[in-house]
Amino acid sequence: MIERAEPPAMPHGPHVDAEWHHHHTHAVRSRHPGNHHLLTVEDLTVSFSMYDETQPYFRAERVMREQLHHLSLSVHEGEVVAVVGASGSGKTLLADAILGLYEPNARVSGRIWFDGEAMDASSLARLRGHGISLVPQSVKHLDPLMRIGRQVVGACAKSERARREQRMRELFSAYGLAPEVERMYPHELSGGMARRVLLMCALMDEPRLIVADEPTPGLDLELAVHALGDLRSFADRGGGVVLITHDIDLALSVADRVAVFRDGTIVEETASSSFDDPDLLVHPFSRALWRAMPQHGFAVPRDRGSAKDFDSGREGIR
Numbered sequence: 001m002i003e004r005a006e007p008p009a010m011p012h013g014p015h016v017d018a019e020w021h022h023h024h025t026h027a028v029r030s031r032h033p034g035n036h037h038l039l040t041v042e043d044l045t046v047s048f049s050m051y052d053e054t055q056p057y058f059r060a061e062r063v064m065r066e067q068l069h070h071l072s073l074s075v076h077e078g079e080v081v082a083v084v085g086a087s088g089s090g091k092t093l094l095a096d097a098i099l100g101l102y103e104p105n106a107r108v109s110g111r112i113w114f115d116g117e118a119m120d121a122s123s124l125a126r127l128r129g130h131g132i133s134l135v136p137q138s139v140k141h142l143d144p145l146m147r148i149g150r151q152v153v154g155a156c157a158k159s160e161r162a163r164r165e166q167r168m169r170e171l172f173s174a175y176g177l178a179p180e181v182e183r184m185y186p187h188e189l190s191g192g193m194a195r196r197v198l199l200m201c202a203l204m205d206e207p208r209l210i211v212a213d214e215p216t217p218g219l220d221l222e223l224a225v226h227a228l229g230d231l232r233s234f235a236d237r238g239g240g241v242v243l244i245t246h247d248i249d250l251a252l253s254v255a256d257r258v259a260v261f262r263d264g265t266i267v268e269e270t271a272s273s274s275f276d277d278p279d280l281l282v283h284p285f286s287r288a289l290w291r292a293m294p295q296h297g298f299a300v301p302r303d304r305g306s307a308k309d310f311d312s313g314r315e316g317i318r
């Protein structure tokens with residue numbers, strides 16, 4: 001169980017120190033029975049302890065709010081799996097959980113396996129940047145006080161510096177960033193440049209799995225296609241990619257499989273090609289996404305406050 005681990009504090013990202021910090025027991029490491037996946041997430045549930053905002057403040061008690069519910073997902077080597085769904089539905093929480101990043105008030109349960117090994121929060125944290133890399137959703141993840149070149153090269157042993165600088169320059173030219181950008185600070189970059197830098201940071205580490213949380217907003221179509229093409233070729237070289245996005249059209253152009261995410265869980269995992277024919281889609285929400293695609297007439301899925309439309313019957317809404 002991931003809830004038992006004691007995660008180390010990390011220099012970047014949210015401070016890792018969840019409530020379950022206090023219950024230590026040693027997680028049992030075992031191989032997943034018959035697992036041939038690079039990543040397997042089983043029954044992942046994330047809740048937050050918070051004050052009940054439906055009560056007046058003087059009566060409010062701490063309650064647990066569950067945001068991810070019994071979520072399962074798998075990624076093979078060589079595969080791009082797109083996680084598509086509405087905003088605010090918990091997709092970033094899924095990314096954070098795979099990276100072993102938990103807020104202090106989070107309670108996490110479930111199982112995560114990487115390359116057949118059972119993971120806990122501390123082993124996931126150790127893999128961060130050393131096997132699993134995140135392309136974060138917000139460009140605010142860049143350090144505002146550090147020059148771009150230093151951030152991309154990252155903290156590394158002196159002996160590795162030259163090799164990493166060489167790789168950075170290759171990535172710079174592949175992404176059409178001028179060498180001067182190395183000397184710049186994040187506030188001097190356009191949104192699109194900052195996005196490319198975040199992607200480069202992930203590619204620098206030569207991970208086995210990349211979790212990309214909305215990597216394309218702010219990129220024009222050509223750059224977005226380039227960025228996704230890079231994730232595709234990373235997978236083609238044997239890596240795995242979890243591509244979180246609400247742009248299903250773009251996702252379908254690179255993903256092997258699509259995991260349809262709704263209200264804190266994955267309701268359907270299917271081949272991208274299922275979106276060529278809505279009869280191959282099982283869940284009403286997947287069909288609603290299909291209908292919302294431009295070429296199918298832009299029917300906007302009524303995602304909020306109309307759960308019944310999707311949950312009662314295969315056809316869902318019109």
Ligand SMILES: Nc1ncnc2c1ncn2[C@@H]1O[C@H](COP(=O)(O)OP(=O)(O)OP(=O)(O)O)[C@@H](O)[C@H]1O
Pocket residue numbers: 048050067086087088089090091092093094103105106137
């Ligand atoms: N530390 C926390 N405490 C309480 N609630 C939280 C915490 N972190 C996230 N949440 C809640 O979890 C829910 C899911 O948020 P999340 O950012 O994962 O959604 P998302 O699908 O990534 O959205 P977007 O598409 O806007 O990026 C939100 O309602 C958010 O308010």
Ligand code: NI
Pocket residue numbers: 088091092093137213
């Ligand atoms: Ni998000």
